[in-house]
Amino acid sequence: MKSLTLFTLGLTLLSKVVYSLDFVKRCGDQFVLNDKIFYFTGSNTYYLHYKDIDYGTPKVFEIAKKHNFSVIRTWAFMDQAYTQGNVYYTSFNNVTREIEVNEGENGLQRLDRVIALAEEHGIRLILTLTNNWADFGGMEQWVRDFGFKEHYQFYTEPEIKKSFKKYIKTLINRTNTVTGKKYKNDGTIFAWELANEPRCWGTNMGKNENCTTKTITKWLDEMSTFIKKHDKKHMVSTGEEGFGLAGVDSENDIYGFGDGNDFIANAALKNIDFATIHLYASYWGFKDFVKEGRQYFEEHAKAIKKLNKPIIMEEFGVPKDKLEEVQPAYMQSLVDNGYNGIMYWMLAHDEYPDYDGFTIYDKNITVYIDDYTKIQKSKSGKKISSLKCLLKNLETKGDHKNN
Template sequence: MMNRKIGRREFIAGAAFLGAGALLPVGSGRARRGHQLGRGRGFVRVVGDRFFLGGRPFYFAGTNNYYMHYKSHRMIDDVLHDAAAMGLSLLRCWGFIDGQPADGFVLQPEPYTYPEEGYERIDYTVWRARRYGLKLVIALTNNWPDFGGMEQYVRWFGGSSHDEFYTNPEIRIAYKAYVEHFLRRRNRYTGVRYMDDPTIMAWELANEPRCQSDVSGLTLRKWVDEMSTFIKRLDRHHLVAVGDEGFYRQTGRTDWTRNGSQGVDWESLLELPNVDYATFHLYPDHWGKDLDWCSDWIRDHIRDARGRKPVVLEEFGYRDKATRDEVYRTWTQIVYEEAGSGDQFWLLTGIQDDGTLYPDYDGFRVVYPSSTAAVLSEHARAMRARGRLP
């Protein structure tokens, strides 16, 4: 999700370090329904245009959360508990805090510096997600300024424009160094390197990358090709995705989401050999689109990827709470009917350390239990059932 959608700088001091052999911490204190401990072991694979897990097709409903790498253990556990209770299979989170700390946690304060204490929360999230039977997708940088991202890299190396992130050789080297450090790290709770941990389904090169200075899409494509190949040489276990919003580059189109103006050519990225699956996002409130357009957007991406690679509606949000449940029911039903591989709503949040709900900063918050959570849980059951079909 882009920077203008939310403010993301809240933090309550977390719990003390727990060793891998310590007692499991108490979560939210609410009834612990829906545990799925031990479910979903093994690496997710891609065969043709489908995901597979444990030898069976893997269709999923999931979610996103952006604070898993710096909030308290209690808050992390609460989100994971609620995701499991809803029957979700996957959570997408951030794997970057560049430059300034998020109230005490930083993963890369400057290039080539990776303070071990900054990784405690992400270690904890990976460990606990496994306990809840959840897969993770971890994005490795951000198109937007939240938590540093591409603009922080550009500042570090004296650049003047966002898109130098993709072309500056020093920046590309620094990004690769960070990615390699992240993948090779050994989780303090599990003793397992991230690159060997099947809890993680996929690495994402970036959250919502755009390169508007090159409307041909070639600059972004070249960068994605380079970085996806780099990761695959390091890590043959995990899938790689771009993390983009699904913008097309279609000749003769005037719609800004389809005419290449964002420097993204979704179908071209789909063809790259080391990109395992495609993603697309959906925010009609921010994009100025109506609901009929949204339905076409979902169908077009699933149909355009069919026979090529899996495709996931990776982020979606709709602000009108009076009609949201029906809108989400419609969107997720399209994913199901079109045999899309998965979808992940933005965003599941839980409680804060004082027991109050995490604020609805961007207007897209989903909490459990709620009517919206019930709609999404029903969809999750249908997607899991499809994966059990022979």
């Protein structure tokens, strides 16, 4: 019995060593992994932690590995008010007026399993900490829980911010029940992402004149600084869509500042490591999907180069009737414009329904994504010393604290 126990323990320890992933870091306007330039393709799959975790979640990682995806973006939030299959991470205690974190089997232990599966398949995760939209609980749920009425109050009310920081700190210091590693010491986590598509308005709460670009930039600054104080190893991103970019010749209001976003100000923050953009041409009123999409990619790539930081196309969805024409044009443009990471919306296993019409399943990844994954990988691998990275990071322009 003792020998069997030791053998089992040995296998467990071996599996942890074999699948340990190193940290991806920022090096000026590049990502680096083990002192080598790192470009990637990947995808989004929001349901990994709650939906069919014993079958569907492993299948997603198997498909991602098959197609050489390096990064998957997924949700690291789920409020009790939006419980799916009795899985939730946070709930509100009316007595203490605090957010409580569920660390049990139907709580963060599910996220433990997702991270462990990602590590086993050699895939890193961008973990998004809250949602601008109502799905699965996000900013508006927190606002309601604390008795407020306006969307922007998530960014400004001290007790909401205090509780959000409590949740962040819980994740950073959490020990994974599967791998035994603290989240803050786990290279499987590519980056912490502050929010999915932060704006001044959401699903059920409109914009208030008290919310401006300064409101969101200040919040991003405060929360990214908080994370870096408690976790010095992981990168941090905003999760924004790329709105608010002056000087672009376009009639489309996506370049305007009305939603509360200032792309340059946000990306320039000292503790934001890379920029993110999203694109949904069918939702944003594009008349020419290809022409306007290319312009969006080009303008943001040009803008971020001035800041000496990497940029990821983090989400974009193409309707099925335009996939054959638009998807290759977008992928090629993103490659040509030097995007460090290219991630589409979204990857799912075959049995998962295509709810929003943007899902690209296993068989179609070969058609629409694989060739560009090869290109991204061909751009990777150039050696760069740690000292040179340090100097490149010191050259970063535009870093500032929001006043």
